[in-house]
Amino acid sequence: MPEPVTVWQANLEKTLQFGSIIPTSKPLSSEDEAEIKATKLSYSLMRIFANEKAAETVKAFLLRKCYEITLHSLAVFHPLSKGNAYHGRSVLEMLLVYWPKSFISKLFSEKDLQLLTKNALFHGLHQGSLNSFFIDLICFRPNNRSIQLQPTKFILKTQKQTIKKNDKEKLLTTFREWRLMEHLMEVASSSRHDDEIAVKYITFFIDLVARSASVEEAGLLFHGHEELIVDSLVKGLLDEDQSRTSWQRVACGQTLVQFLDVCSRSSIVDPSQAYSEALGVPVDPSPNILHQMFNVCANRICLFAFLIVEWMIPMQSHHITSHHITSHHMIEIIKAIALLYPKLGPIRLADGVIEKPLGQVRLNCLELLTVSADFAQFKCGKVLSNLKDDFLKAILDMVFIHKSNNMFLCHFRRLIHLSMIFRRRFLKFLFADCGMLDRLIDFYNSNQRRCTLHGYVLQMLWDIYHHDQRDSDNGSDSENGKDKSNETVNDENGDVVMRRASSQPSDPVESNDRSKDSANTNANANVNASTNTD
Known part of the structure; x- marks a missing residue:
């Protein structure tokens, strides 16, 4: 025996050392x-x-x-x-x-x-x-x-x-x-342990989050650790010391998005009761005890937006100061992070050869950026303010490279939609300086082989046209009851101007109204023409 x-x-x-490296799994059988x-x-x-x-x-x-x-x-x-x-x-x-x-x-x-x-x-x-x-x-x-x-x-x-x-x-x-939560986050984000062990601990954490959200007493494990969770998972995703595997980094990014998603819900159904719904038995949702952590987590992730943008698209010029980030821990991450993302070799996919692959990590960063902007709600403009002209130019070029990447295009469309509401000057820059409208329409008409981007072109132009049309209708209805100071405010907010950068109007107010009307007409005509092409 x-x-x-x-x-x-x-x-x-004496035989138990809790601060040591976690050993790998033991063999399951013996002779x-x-x-x-x-x-x-x-x-x-x-x-x-x-x-x-x-x-x-x-x-x-x-x-x-x-x-x-x-x-x-x-x-x-x-x-x-x-x-x-x-x-x-x-x-x-x-x-x-x-x-x-x-x-x-x-x-x-x-x-x-x-x-x-x-x-x-x-x-x-x-x-x-x-x-x-x-x-x-x-x-x-x-x-x-x-x-x-x-x-x-x-x-x-x-x-x-x-x-x-x-x-x-x-x-x-x-x-x-x-200090269970501190230990879980240390193993999940650290490179001390084997990456397989780190991923399993990350999986345990997110499974625990999903199950604990409907258990009142389980809040003792999570409350007060909002900043710890967000900081640790972002640290694992960005890999400031370049010691983690892609598998571990992707797991950290996906887990952070799932954690924010669970915390954003005011009520939730216990996953262990999912079989009841499959049998046709209705299950009443329970109050989400993690929902009170959401605002702190959302504000925390907004502070990392600058890091995420820097990692996705290396800027030509950047100056990192404490103005961008308030936490000393995050300042250290910025100093240590590699701003130049690793270059990947060409990859052959069903749609063709991708010369500059996006990479799963950058895709997770883009997802985290759009999710953090969504969760910021009325403070979305603060998150989007981290997007610079270099980023907008680069991500627009990536649209035509990754024209069949549905997930990338989905998040790009979401950024355009949020910019249309909270940062109109971004659209002005993309249309006037980057020629986004002309490039999208040329791509739609010149590429006979249909791909995912063709559908997104129609949807984005349709959204922009209808959103701008509603603004025009609202402005005409209230024009008689308001003085002209409102027009100046609207002009400063940066309305969408769909014209070529070479045409310079003489009267800013008159040309702004004229460009609006022509933009709506052109966008509508282009959408109809594109639909007929299909």
Whole structure:
């Protein structure tokens, strides 16, 4: 038989180093006869737990041995153990389902179990699907099944295995005292650990966010860590020391977008109840306890907009000061970040050869930029103010290179739509100085082979025309009731001017109105002509 736990239990604190590098996964099988025999015994234990018709005397005996069973199940994830991680996780899940009160009370009343629980939580989430057990533990909700399976002759009516709210809060308070969120963010964004481990910890975090959003007590783990979460994930995405893999960076970017999406909702449905909707049973959404974190997170990510733009498109001239960013931590990131993105070789796709590939990381940065502008709501203009002329020129050129990249074009169209509302001078620059309208129409008419960009050309021109038409109608309705000072304000906001840069009008106010009318007529005619071409 393998060496018993009691042999090294006395030196448990010395053998556990929580600040060390997380080891990789252990092998799941062994040819040793003693290991095979121990595996068969653990199978037998799991069968007893899974059998709802087992004798009550057997279940009563197992309940008395709850400490020993928990000790050996958690010891599987000890660095010196050779046990099967999947078996340990399965037994822990069964203890949580059948005897939650005894199980959770043992976890924090016994010092050995506390140390092993912390070790499993900090260093074992990537082994044996242990992440699912801890998510169930943190988001645990007692149900009737955990009561009905108790040995009724052994447990008094007043001692049923129901977990109280105070016990749940004590559990989560202990996790917070262990600085669990700080550890998760360190592993997720750091290059100290293997990238596979980092991605699994990132996955555990976002799964925990989705499950915890509808659990009131789970807010203890998240509240107050808004800046930590955003800073860590952005740091992992931008990779200031160039030590992370693309896989880890993409995971950080996607997780940050998903985290902001969950926090932005005022109510949410528990993912564990999704099967009820599939069966036709309506599920009422619960209040989102993470929603109160949204404003802080959205404001925080807006501060990173300058970094994201700098990483996507290297500017010809840039001067980074504390004016752009207020956090000392973010200033250090700006100093360390590589402004020149790595050059990728040509890639052959179904639509042809892409000479200058976009790259998944820059695509995530663009998505994060549009998402942060969307979440800023009425402060969207502040986020868009980080976009400079070099960025607008470069991203317009990228439109014609990545003409079949639906995700890139979707976010480009979103930037155009937001600029149309909050930063009209951007459209003026794109149309007058960059010739965006002429280039889009020439592309639509000259490229006979249809691609994704053809549809976006029609949609963007249609949106611009109708938005500008509404502005013209509103202006004509209120023209008689207002003085001409409003016209000056509208002109300063930068109305859309769809004309060539070479034509310079003599009267700014009169030419602005005339260019509006001609722009609307030209855009409408071009859209109709493009539709007929299709």
